[in-house]
Amino acid sequence: MSLAIAGMGWVTPLGNGVDAVWKRLLHGDEASATPISEQFGDRSYSAFRVPESALTGLVHPRLRRASLISRFAATAGLEALQAAGVKVDSQSAERIGLIFAISNGGVIYTKRFYRDVVETGAQAASPLLFPETVFNAPASHLAAILGLTGVTYTLVGDGAVGLLAIKMAEDVMTDQSLDYCLVVGTEEVDWLLCDAYRRWRLLRSAPPIEPFSKQKQGMILSEGAGAIVLARLPRRSAAEVEAGPITIERAHPGGCYRKRAEAEEILTRMLRDLTQIKTDFVISSANGTFIDQAEQVALERAVPNAICYTTKPALGESVGASGLWQVILGAQALRYGELPPSLHVEPNSSLRVSFSRMPVSGARRAIALSSGVNQQVAGVRLAIR
Amino acid sequence: MAQLGNTTGEKTPERVAVVAAGVVSPLGFGLAETLDSLRHARDCVAPVTRFSVAECRCKTAGQISDDGLLTGLTRNLRVKRLHRASHMVIHALREAMMQVPQFQPELTVIGTTSGGMSYGEEYYRSLRQSGNLRHAPTWIANYPAQKPVIDAQEEVLGFSVPCQVIANACASGTNAIGHAFECVRSGRYQRVLTGGYDALSELVFTGFDSLQASTPEKCRPFDRHRDGMVLGEGAAILALENLELARRRGASVLAEIVGYGISTDNFHITQPDPSGVGPRQAMERALQSAQRTADEVDYINAHGTATTFNDAVEGKAISQLFNGVPVSSTKSMMGHSLGAAGAVEAVVCLLALRHQFLPPNINFDALDDGLELNVVANESRPAAVHTALSNSFGFGGTNASILLRRVEA
Numbered sequence: 001m002s003l004a005i006a007g008m009g010w011v012t013p014l015g016n017g018v019d020a021v022w023k024r025l026l027h028g029d030e031a032s033a034t035p036i037s038e039q040f041g042d043r044s045y046s047a048f049r050v051p052e053s054a055l056t057g058l059v060h061p062r063l064r065r066a067s068l069i070s071r072f073a074a075t076a077g078l079e080a081l082q083a084a085g086v087k088v089d090s091q092s093a094e095r096i097g098l099i100f101a102i103s104n105g106g107v108i109y110t111k112r113f114y115r116d117v118v119e120t121g122a123q124a125a126s127p128l129l130f131p132e133t134v135f136n137a138p139a140s141h142l143a144a145i146l147g148l149t150g151v152t153y154t155l156v157g158d159g160a161v162g163l164l165a166i167k168m169a170e171d172v173m174t175d176q177s178l179d180y181c182l183v184v185g186t187e188e189v190d191w192l193l194c195d196a197y198r199r200w201r202l203l204r205s206a207p208p209i210e211p212f213s214k215q216k217q218g219m220i221l222s223e224g225a226g227a228i229v230l231a232r233l234p235r236r237s238a239a240e241v242e243a244g245p246i247t248i249e250r251a252h253p254g255g256c257y258r259k260r261a262e263a264e265e266i267l268t269r270m271l272r273d274l275t276q277i278k279t280d281f282v283i284s285s286a287n288g289t290f291i292d293q294a295e296q297v298a299l300e301r302a303v304p305n306a307i308c309y310t311t312k313p314a315l316g317e318s319v320g321a322s323g324l325w326q327v328i329l330g331a332q333a334l335r336y337g338e339l340p341p342s343l344h345v346e347p348n349s350s351l352r353v354s355f356s357r358m359p360v361s362g363a364r365r366a367i368a369l370s371s372g373v374n375q376q377v378a379g380v381r382l383a384i385r
Numbered sequence: 386m387a388q389l390g391n392t393t394g395e396k397t398p399e400r401v402a403v404v405a406a407g408v409v410s411p412l413g414f415g416l417a418e419t420l421d422s423l424r425h426a427r428d429c430v431a432p433v434t435r436f437s438v439a440e441c442r443c444k445t446a447g448q449i450s451d452d453g454l455l456t457g458l459t460r461n462l463r464v465k466r467l468h469r470a471s472h473m474v475i476h477a478l479r480e481a482m483m484q485v486p487q488f489q490p491e492l493t494v495i496g497t498t499s500g501g502m503s504y505g506e507e508y509y510r511s512l513r514q515s516g517n518l519r520h521a522p523t524w525i526a527n528y529p530a531q532k533p534v535i536d537a538q539e540e541v542l543g544f545s546v547p548c549q550v551i552a553n554a555c556a557s558g559t560n561a562i563g564h565a566f567e568c569v570r571s572g573r574y575q576r577v578l579t580g581g582y583d584a585l586s587e588l589v590f591t592g593f594d595s596l597q598a599s600t601p602e603k604c605r606p607f608d609r610h611r612d613g614m615v616l617g618e619g620a621a622i623l624a625l626e627n628l629e630l631a632r633r634r635g636a637s638v639l640a641e642i643v644g645y646g647i648s649t650d651n652f653h654i655t656q657p658d659p660s661g662v663g664p665r666q667a668m669e670r671a672l673q674s675a676q677r678t679a680d681e682v683d684y685i686n687a688h689g690t691a692t693t694f695n696d697a698v699e700g701k702a703i704s705q706l707f708n709g710v711p712v713s714s715t716k717s718m719m720g721h722s723l724g725a726a727g728a729v730e731a732v733v734c735l736l737a738l739r740h741q742f743l744p745p746n747i748n749f750d751a752l753d754d755g756l757e758l759n760v761v762a763n764e765s766r767p768a769a770v771h772t773a774l775s776n777s778f779g780f781g782g783t784n785a786s787i788l789l790r791r792v793e794a
Contacts, residue, residue: 040513094648102552103529114506114588118513122440122591130592131654131780135498135530135552140781144651149666152649152783153560156500156530156552168549171564174571196508196525199518253492253547256535374529376548 001170002233002383005246006180007084008328009076009227011055012315013048016075018083022332025340026357030314033207033220038191045194046206048222048316062144065128067106068223070138072321073186076225077142084229086180094150097178100139101155101165101185103320103374106132108190138186151178158372159285160254161185162226162323163380167251169230179231185324186225194221202289202373208344209313211286212296212351219287222316226324228331245385246331249365250274254378260294266377267298271367274381280363281307281339281354283326287317291371299351299369306367309333309354313343319372326368327380334384337361400628401569402638402792405488407480408732409454409473410619411447411719415480420736422718424765426745429719430604430615435503436587443599446585447617447720449473464540466523468501470584471533473620473725477580478537481622485636488624491574493534493548494565496557496581497724500530503586533582533620546578554779555688557581558621558727563645563787565625575627581728582620589723590616596655598692603748606689606714607696607760610750614690617720621728623735640735643772644675644788655780656694661702664688664776667784668706671774675788679707682788683768684737686730686744686775689714690721699776700756711768713746713761727777731787734773738791743768 010016013031014024033046050072058075066074081088088096113129131137136154143152151172155165162185169181197203197219204218230248252270257263282303286292287310299308311329318325333339338361339354347355366382408415411429412422422429433446454472457479458464464475474495482488504524511518526532534548553560558581565579593599593616600613631638648670650663657663672679685707688699691714703712715733722729733744742765749762771791778784 040515098649110588111509113592114509115513117588117591118510122438122594125591125595127595127597130595133588133592134554134780136554136779136781136783137654140649140651140654140783143649143782144654147651149649149651151647152553152781153564154552156497156550157548158529158531164547164549168564171568171571171573174573175567192509192512195512196521196528199521200525255547256531256538256545258535258539258545374531375535375545376531378547 002247002249003170003173003230004233005228005331006231007080007229008331009079010328011050011072011076011224013050013222013224014315015051016054018328025314028341030343031316036191036194041191041195045191046220047189047194048220050224060145062141066141067109067132069106069186069188070141072225073138073184074142074145076227077182077184080182080227080229086229088146093147095179096148097151097172097181098139098143098148099153099155099165099169099181099183101161101320101323102135103158103161103187104193105135106137107193108188109133111190111192158374158376159319159322160370160372160376160378161320163368163370163378166248166380167253167378170251173232181230182227183230184225184227185321187223187318187320189221189223209288210344211288211310211313212292212345212349213288216290217288219289219317222318224318224321226321226328228324228327246334247383247385248380249383250381252379254376256375260290263294263371263377264297267294267371268301270379271298271302274367274379275303277365279303279306279365279367281309281360281366283330283366283368284308284310285322285326285370286310287312289373291373295371296351307354308351309339309342323370330366330368330382333360334363334366334382337363396572398570399572401566401642402626402628402631403623403640403642403735404626404631404636404638405481405484405624406639406732406735407477408621408729409449409476410722410729411449411617414453414476420740423733423736423744426747426764427718428747435585441594442601443594443615445615448585449618467536468504468527468533470501470582471536473584474533474537474582475540477620477622478541481624482541485624488576490546490576490578492568493546493578494561495534496551496561496727497530497583498552498554498557499583499586499589501528501532502588503584504528506587553783554781555723555726556777556779556783556785557724559775559777559785559787562623562728562731563647563785566642566645569625569627575630577625578622579625580622581725583618583722583724585616585618604691604717605748606691606717606746607700607753607756607758608749608751609753611691611696613692615720617722619722619725619729621725621732623731638792640738641790641792642787643790644671646670646674646786648784650782652782657698657778659698661698663782663784664699664778665702665705667786671786671788682707682710682772682774683770684743684773685710685712686734687712687714688776688778689716697755700758704757709759711743711761712758713744715744717747730775734775734789737770737773738789741767741770
């Protein structure tokens with residue numbers, strides 16, 4: 001089932017707003033790394049943080065005590081709905097589905113809550129913080145802000161979860177009682193996450209992220225949110241046409257791998273499935289970790305001629321948000337016929353990488369490919385009508 | 386939900402069979418032990434042993450023994466190192482797959498609230514207290530919510546299928562089953578594994594305690610003296626298949642899932658709308674999706690956490706829609722297993738349909754004055770049960786109900 005992308009919203013370390021972030025990426029901008037330290041930690045880490053200016057203007061009583069992750073999600077979700085021209089009222093409130101993609105969730109408040117328990121004892125546990133530690137808190141806040149009363153799901157997983165959420169939206173939209181589905185991917189970064197990924201040998205101490213590098217020096221974590229409004233194609237509204245002619249032509253459920261070799265096989269199979277129709281470029285999820293090699297092997301096997309772009313050197317690895325970011329990038333590239341430069345990729349890469357700003361005018365189809373570091377992979381095919 | 390095959394002339398919805406089920410909970414390991422505990426109204430809540438609760442108001446929970454979990458698992462060291470949530474899912478999936486060894490799922494949809502949270506706790510404590518971090522990579526690798534699902538697929542099936550892990554707070558398990566049901570019902574999938582899991586963790590236990598949602602007393606759903614919930618843990622897996630295909634291959638059908646309703650109420654992040662609109666809409670939508678009337682429901686397995694708010698709101702919604710249908714909350718016997726609860730309680734409904742009895746609501750003395758419910762008090766009893774409704778409601782105002790039907794042999 002094809003679904004139209006009726007609107008998009010974007011909050012990133014390069015700022016917020018789809019067009020503003022897109023311009024910066026085209027320009028070759030790279031987010032600035034911020035040091036993150038912790039009172040009891042013996043080292044500090046680098047992360048790409050969302051600038052405070054990206055969240056100004058977002059005021060709602062429901063967000064008064066909400067964590068950053070909920071604020072990112074609300075900002076991106078509201079932008080996407082506005083771009084789609086979708087108004088929520090008593091009639092439409094149950095006809096708009098909401099699907100969230102999250103990996104680590106509200107880790108800042110979770111850590112703060114548990115810190116009080118460990119340091120002071122259970123009697124110091126905060127009843128205000130605890131609800132914000134729950135995975136579906138960001139979805140709950142956005143549903144409340146919008147007044148949505150129908151289908152709301154929070155999907156958890158690794159870096160592939162954003163595309164899995166789009167697959168879920170495709171399944172959910174089979175239900176004729178839904179007109180739209182708002183899919184939001186969101187994540188916040190914290191020292192604890194950086195430390196965990198470092199101990200797992202997936203994090204590097206400072207930028208740059210070097211995608212597809214044999215050195216596999218790791219990623220830099222980032223934060224933010226991405227949101228898209230999906231609409232069923234037969235019901236084209238004026239707003240949808242205005243928002244653009246980009247569709248999710250096919251969402252693939254992907255698979256789960258145990259070892260890298262299995263990831264290569266699943267990715268190759270999935271790419272072959274998705275590229276039965278000619279594909280012009282691929283938005284890769286390469287992030288400088290072991291999984292890049294699996295992705296590279298699969299790309300070389302299945303779509304050796306496709307142009308490849310990865311945004312992670314510029315925006316960082318935002319895990320739960322990353323799949324939505326890739327889809328937004330793919331949609332923008334199809335719409336404007338241009339790919340931003342892929343930063344810090346080795347010049348002798350065997351892949352056809354967009355090393356500099358590259359025209360792709362006339363491109364009809366693109367793949368967004370997500371290979372998570374926690375055993376999940378997924379993909380979607382975008383098309384321009 | 387699922388307005389398929391309606392006046393728009395679209396495809397007729399497929400019927401959805403439950404062809405296998407597996408469960409592990411404080412009530413026991415497997416369907417037989419669970420049935421026995423339900424029939425004998427066993428109180429499986431006990432003092433918490435996994436972590437200190439000295440400073441908590443509540444001291445009890447429904448727990449699964451580690452010895453039991455490790456029994457029957459492979460001797461493989463890697464499997465032993467997995468999080469106990471993985472062990473629970475392995476047990477439940479293994480029991481289900483023994484009933485349908487040839488089952489080839491296309492998708493797994495599982496609910497949870499906290500994944501491998503206790504490993505996250507160990508990691509944090511070790512960091513904070515400059516402890517031994519030798520096991521940190523194991524804790525970190527086994528923390529993600531999808532890990533127990535992938536572990537269980539690998540251990541039991543020997544292969545992996547795509548998985549969707551739904552974290553809709555306490556409604557996760559029912560949401561997972563409901564979404565899986567709709568995947569098969571729409572004809573997009575033929576066979577889907579579904580269910581839920583959650584293992585007890587200090588962070589979550591302390592969190593509910595901080596909200597004063599958990600009780601120092603017995604868990605007494607719908608009772609006038611109820612004082613809160615007790616937590617639990619467990620896992621349950623259901624194998625769903627297109628009913629037509631299942632019959633064609635001669636599969637034994639445990640029950641049919643006929644309806645699913647989901648709603649969101651935006652009243653408060655931890656409290657339901659006092660009007661009962663959220664739960665009522667979920668139940669109404671489940672009935673509507675099944676094209677059944679409230680009169681056709683023979684038993685309701687309530688969310689019934691025994692908190693003042695939940696039971697008042699759920700009780701109100703039930704009495705607005707149903708007239709004297711027997712209701713019980715089996716959480717009174719095993720505690721609230723959060724993301725697993727909807728799945729474990731779906732299994733309770735399966736057993737009620739298969740064995741024609743009403744599972745009990747224990748620790749029940751007298752009905753709350755404000756409620757009009759027919760509570761199955763303290764003892765199970767034989768009954769003709771053809772249709773059962775299972776409710777789950779969670780933080781964030783997420784509400785889900787599924788409707789199951791007995792399938793005559």
